[in-house]
Amino acid sequence: MYINLASHYIPSNIIPNSYFFDKNGMDDETIVRKSGIKNRRRTSANENVNTMAISAIENGLNNLPYNITEVDLIIGATYSPYDTVGTLAHVVQQKYGISGAIVFSVSSACSSFVNAIEIAEGYFAMGKAKKALIVTSEHNWAYLNESDPISAHLWGDGASAVFLSSQRVTDKDHEVLGVNTEGHATIGRGPNGVCLKPFDGGISMPDGRDVFYNAIKYMSEKTESILEKSGCKLADLNYLIPHQANMRIINKVAETLNFPIEKVVINMIEFGNTGSASSSIGYSQVFGSMQKGELAVVTVFGGGYSSGAMLVRV
Amino acid sequence: MYINLASHYIPSNIIPNSYFFDKNGMDDETIVRKSGIKNRRRTSANENVNTMAISAIENGLNNLPYNITEVDLIIGATYSPYDTVGTLAHVVQQKYGISGAIVFSVSSACSSFVNAIEIAEGYFAMGKAKKALIVTSEHNWAYLNESDPISAHLWGDGASAVFLSSQRVTDKDHEVLGVNTEGHATIGRGPNGVCLKPFDGGISMPDGRDVFYNAIKYMSEKTESILEKSGCKLADLNYLIPHQANMRIINKVAETLNFPIEKVVINMIEFGNTGSASSSIGYSQVFGSMQKGELAVVTVFGGGYSSGAMLVRV
Structure with missing residues (x-):
């Protein structure tokens, strides 16, 4: 792919x-x-x-x-x-x-x-x-x-x-080396940690601390597991593109992984949390400038709860 | 499956x-x-x-x-x-x-x-x-x-x-012989034929005639194509389970296919249009009573527009 x-x-x-x-x-x-x-x-x-x-x-x-x-x-x-x-x-x-x-x-x-x-x-x-x-x-x-x-x-x-x-189209394509997702409704606040109830109050986040803790845990773990499964090393990773919810979460993910924050794509300081679009916007921001052989991981955590990661190589 | x-x-x-x-x-x-x-x-x-x-x-x-x-x-x-x-x-x-x-x-x-x-x-x-x-x-x-x-x-x-x-579990399982779906936003009223805008008016159906015409056309066509692709004949079909929107649509689908209305599963007279649940409720209603070797087609048409069909055999 x-x-x-x-x-x-x-x-x-x-x-x-x-x-x-x-x-x-x-x-x-x-x-x-x-x-x-x-x-x-x-x-x-x-x-x-x-x-x-x-x-x-x-x-x-x-x-x-x-x-x-x-x-x-x-x-x-x-x-x-x-x-x-x-x-x-x-x-x-x-x-x-x-x-x-x-x-x-x-x-x-x-x-x-x-x-x-x-x-x-x-x-x-x-x-x-x-x-x-x-x-x-x-x-x-x-x-x-x-x-x-x-x-x-x-x-x-x-x-x-x-x-x-499904097949390569140009030599600028990014190959998806791995992708995985998981639902986490059974942990912590689960489906009640972040809500958007269209006829019952709109967006809310009743317990930010639970979201904070689990976002760090799973975005870090999913990054490590997608790299390991594909036989790639964190040291070889050129870009880490996390879900853009909170700078403290992003800093903690980088710290947990011992990954340089300079290689983390960040857009939430100026764009806020753009939900499911946030990581893909981050990916889009570096897509064109990634060089042959470079690796990027998109790692996400969201309401539900839910997580996932994707590893790509140019 | x-x-x-x-x-x-x-x-x-x-x-x-x-x-x-x-x-x-x-x-x-x-x-x-x-x-x-x-x-x-x-x-x-x-x-x-x-x-x-x-x-x-x-x-x-x-x-x-x-x-x-x-x-x-x-x-x-x-x-x-x-x-x-x-x-x-x-x-x-x-x-x-x-x-x-x-x-x-x-x-x-x-x-x-x-x-x-x-x-x-x-x-x-x-x-x-x-x-x-x-x-x-x-x-x-x-x-x-x-x-x-x-x-x-x-x-x-x-x-x-x-x-x-993915594998058979019991001899009562229904085997899915075929399933296909298609988006039809390019025809007729497309995404504007049926709407549910949570912050802009709720459910509406601005042009029922366009929905009516296309629902008949595509539920009939999808039934024929899923049977043909799987090498099965309409005459061998025991149950046709259409989306439950309107009795006139269902009658016209049966008429178009020249399929006996007695073999069509109908729940909308008592349940109304239960949306994406309607055909699966109909399938559930006959699931347990279907006998070994019997065939059923679920055929659907919906907003978007959208269509799809599934063929199962006990």
């Missing part, structure tokens, strides 16, 4: 920490100390997960080494949907006239990007698809409560698009 | 057509003439897609030929979620202590049950799972607008649980 292209979109509307002081009482210094976040982006009035997914595709389309209509599998990933029936994946199919494709959307919270990669791997293994498009998109602002002092200031909006193929 | 068990749950609260006359102006005679629906079920105050999924499992658990903790893949299917982060699949993992499983939820509207089957097939093909649990659950009443004269009276609540294995 190969990744042919990764691109992303971030709304232009910058919301600084100072926005929240009147809303939930959190000041800039406290937000930075607790999360590392300085700014986050917010959609404009006519944007949602569907439009952002299309914007992410548009930002990469000129670099796609084949016609987008060759895609035969479209997987959307979001926990903040605009429409749960005509999902972002269906809207992408319509927009680009990709008739005949297999189309659906998934959620495993902030881990969904890696789940979608693994699901595509299954379709390639069956021979039921040859080229897949995964769009991850989160519209956190649609569901957050600005007065919530625990998590209102953590979230941001954003999207990514990642094209995969 | 084999199906080891199918079970379902329908809330006890019966809502007759007469409920709607004061709400959206539709009388019993008109609802029956236009849709065939006489009653539908509605969750009680503490129920949602998560609790219904567990109730569906509980209704079958005594007949499961292995311990539920042997499941290593849990796929939830819903377009009417209670929580999009800690999804119904995660809640099921927690409830039954199924640690180590791969867990996520999907939506391709009313087709999601068949999408989930095909995704499980991919995990079996990769050898990443051996036993899968698919829970489909729809809480339409959470998102419908009772005053909507077009579709308020069409929906019902319900859930199902289907256990699958």
Whole structure:
């Protein structure tokens, strides 16, 4: 399985920490100390997960080494949907006239990007698809409560698009050396650690400490296990791309692994937590600059709980 | 791929057509003439897609030929979620202590049950799972607008649980002879034919005629193609289990195929349209009574648009 292209979109509307002081009482210094976040982006009035997914595709389309209509599998990933029936994946199919494709959307919270990669791997293994498009998109602002002092200031909006193929297309492709996912609903606060209940309060994070502890544990463990399973060493890793929830979590993951923080891709300081899109946006940010032979791990932890990791080599 | 068990749950609260006359102006005679629906079920105050999924499992658990903790893949299917982060699949993992499983939820509207089957097939093909649990659950009443004269009276609540294995477990297993799915967002009204926008109006069906026409076309075509691909004949089919949206659609599918309506599984007259759960509830209704050698086709059409079919033999 190969990744042919990764691109992303971030709304232009910058919301600084100072926005929240009147809303939930959190000041800039406290937000930075607790999360590392300085700014986050917010959609404009006519944007949602569907439009952002299309914007992410548009930002990469000129670099796609084949016609987008060759895609035969479209997987959307979001926990903040605009429409749960005509999902972002269906809207992408319509927009680009990709008739005949297999189309659906998934959620495993902030881990969904890696789940979608693994699901595509299954379709390639069956021979039921040859080229897949995964769009991850989160519209956190649609569901957050600005007065919530625990998590209102953590979230941001954003999207990514990642094209995969069962066979190598160009020598710039990234080969996926391994991908795995796991549900962790049986540990800690499980499904109640992070919530988005569309008709019962929107996004909330009732127990950040439980999320914090498990995110560090599993993002570290999944990184080590995906490297080990593929016979690669951490010392050879050029980029570690974790889920972008909290700078303290990211620092602790790097510390636990004894991995240099300079090689960790970080976008949450400026973008906030963009949910399932966050790690794929990070991957997109380094995709084009990775050199032949370089290795990257995407490692994620999310609500549910859930985790996963992917190892790629150019 | 084999199906080891199918079970379902329908809330006890019966809502007759007469409920709607004061709400959206539709009388019993008109609802029956236009849709065939006489009653539908509605969750009680503490129920949602998560609790219904567990109730569906509980209704079958005594007949499961292995311990539920042997499941290593849990796929939830819903377009009417209670929580999009800690999804119904995660809640099921927690409830039954199924640690180590791969867990996520999907939506391709009313087709999601068949999408989930095909995704499980991919995990079996990769050898990443051996036993899968698919829970489909729809809480339409959470998102419908009772005053909507077009579709308020069409929906019902319900859930199902289907256990699958890569290898045969008992001689009562149903073998999956074929499964396929397709997105149809490029035809007709596509993603706008049926909508559930959690923060923008809930469930709606702006153009029933377009849905009607395409549902007949694709549920018929998918039935024929799955039989043909597996070398089976329509004349040998014992049960046709279509998506349960509208009696006129179901009658037209039977007429188009020249298939006896007596062999068509129908639950929508009493349960309403239970979304992605509807066909799997229908499958569950006949699962235990199917005899050795008998064939059944599940054929679905849903928002997105989307379609799919599955052929099983005992």
